[in-house]
Amino acid sequence: MERVVIYGGTGGIGLATARALRARGAALHLVGRDPERLERAASELGETGYTAGNVTDPGLFPRVADEAGARLGGLVYAVGTIQLAPLAKLDPARIEADFRVNALGAFLAVQAASPALKAGAGEGSAGVVLFSTVAAAQGFSHHASVAMAKGAVEGLALSLAAELAPAIRVNVVAPSLTRTPLAESITRNATLASGIASMHALQRLGEPEDVAALAAFLVGPEAAYVTGQVIGVDGGRSSLRTKG
Numbered sequence: 755m756e757r758v759v760i761y762g763g764t765g766g767i768g769l770a771t772a773r774a775l776r777a778r779g780a781a782l783h784l785v786g787r788d789p790e791r792l793e794r795a796a797s798e799l800g801e802t803g804y805t806a807g808n809v810t811d812p813g814l815f816p817r818v819a820d821e822a823g824a825r826l827g828g829l830v831y832a833v834g835t836i837q838l839a840p841l842a843k844l845d846p847a848r849i850e851a852d853f854r855v856n857a858l859g860a861f862l863a864v865q866a867a868s869p870a871l872k873a874g875a876g877e878g879s880a881g882v883v884l885f886s887t888v889a890a891a892q893g894f895s896h897h898a899s900v901a902m903a904k905g906a907v908e909g910l911a912l913s914l915a916a917e918l919a920p921a922i923r924v925n926v927v928a929p930s931l932t933r934t935p936l937a938e939s940i941t942r943n944a945t946l947a948s949g950i951a952s953m954h955a956l957q958r959l960g961e962p963e964d965v966a967a968l969a970a971f972l973v974g975p976e977a978a979y980v981t982g983q984v985i986g987v988d989g990g991r992s993s994l995r996t997k998g
Contacts, residue, residue, distance in 0.1 A: 756827030756874035757781040758973055759818060761809065761863055764791040766934025767885070768832035770966035772799055775828075778974060783822040785814070809833050809859035810851075815866035822867070825874035828881040828973035829867050831860045835903070836936055838896045849899045856903035860884050861910055868918065875921040879981075881973035882918075884911050886928040888988045904928075908984050915982035923981035925972045930988035932960035955990030 758775055762768035763784030772782055772795065781801040786792050792804040805821050807814035835852050864882055871880040886904040889897040908926055915924040931950055933941050941947045941959065951958050965987045971977055972985075986992045 755780045755974060756825050756880070757783055757803075757823055758828040758830065759783045759785065759822050759826060759863075759867060760830045760832060761785045761818075761859070762830075762832035762834075763804070764788065764795050765832060766936060766962040767929075767932065767965050767969070768830065769795060770962035771830055771832060771883075771969045772802070774963075774966045774970035775973065776800070776802075778970060780827065780973075783818070785809075785818055809863075810854055812862060815862040818863075819866040819870060822870065824870055826867055826870040826880060827874050828883070829863060829871060830883045830969055830973060831863050832883075832885055832969070833859055834885055834887075834936065835900060836940070837899055839899070840896055841898055844899055849902070852899045852903040853906065856900070857906035857910060860907055864914060864924070868922065871918075872921045878975060879919075879921055879923050879978060881977060882911075882914070882922060882924045883969045883972050884924070884926045886926050886984060888928055888930040888986060888992050890928065891984075892992055911984070912982055919981060923972075923977065925977070925980060925982070926984040927965060927969055927972070928984055928986045928988065928992070929960050929965045930954065930986070930991040932962060932965055934962055953991060954988070955994040955996050958989060960987060960989065 758780050764786040776799050784804040789806040796802040796804050805818045835855050886908050889901045890904040911924045911926045
C-alpha cells in the first residue's frame with residue numbers, strides 16, 4: 755500500500771488508526787497541531803513523516819500535499835469537535851468553527867490530496883475515510899452545531915465518492931461516544947458515562963481501537979468494492995433499542 759495521510763494523527767482515533775495501518779504495513783504521514791506529539795508518534799510508528807499545523811489554516815493542506823509525496827494510497831481525516839449546547843447558547847462564530855474544522859477541513863484535505871491519491875491508485879483505488887457521528891442521523895438534543903457539520907461531511911463524502919470513482923473510494927465512519935481525549939469532558943464523569951453506555955445495545959462506550967479497525971479496513975485493498983457508505987461503529991445506538 756502507498757503512503758497514507760492521517761489528519762489528526764496524534765488524537766485518540768487518529769493515532770489508533772495509524773497503529774492499525776502500520777500493523778498492515780502502510781507507511782504514514784501524520785498531520786497534527788503539536789510538533790512534539792507528532793515526533794513521538796512518528797518515532798513509535800516508524801516509516802512515518804509528519805506535518806505540523808492547524809486545519810483552520812487553508813495553507814496547511816497544500817503544504818501537506820507537498821510533504822506527503824506524489825503518490826498516496828489513502829487519506830484519513832480524523833479531526834473533529836464536540837461542542838454541545840442548547841440552541842439559545844449557540845452563536846454564528848461557534849457554528850462556523852465547528853463547520854470549518856469538521857466539514858471544510860475534510861473538503862480541503864481531499865481536494866489537496868486528490869492528485870496524489872489518483873497517482874497512487876494505479877490499477878486499483880485509493881481509500882479516503884472521513885468521520886461523522888451517530889448524532890447526524892439520530893437527532894440528539896444539544897447537538898445542533900456538530901450534527902449540522904457532520905451531516906455536511908456525509909453529503910460531501912457521497913458527492914466525492916461519485917465524482918472521484920473509480921480511482922478514489924470515499925467512505926464515512928460514524929461513531930457513537932468514544933473514549934478519546936476529545937470526549938474526556940463527558941467520559942471522565944463516571945455516572946454520566948455509565949448512563950450513556952446503558953443506551954447502547956452493547957452496554958459500553960466505544961474505544962479508539964473499535965473505530966480504527968474499520969477505518970483501516972476502509973483505506974485498505976480489502977475494501978476495494980466499498981465506496982459511498984456511511985457506516986456506524988456505535989454499539990447499536992443508531993439502529994437498536996433493547997429497552998421499552
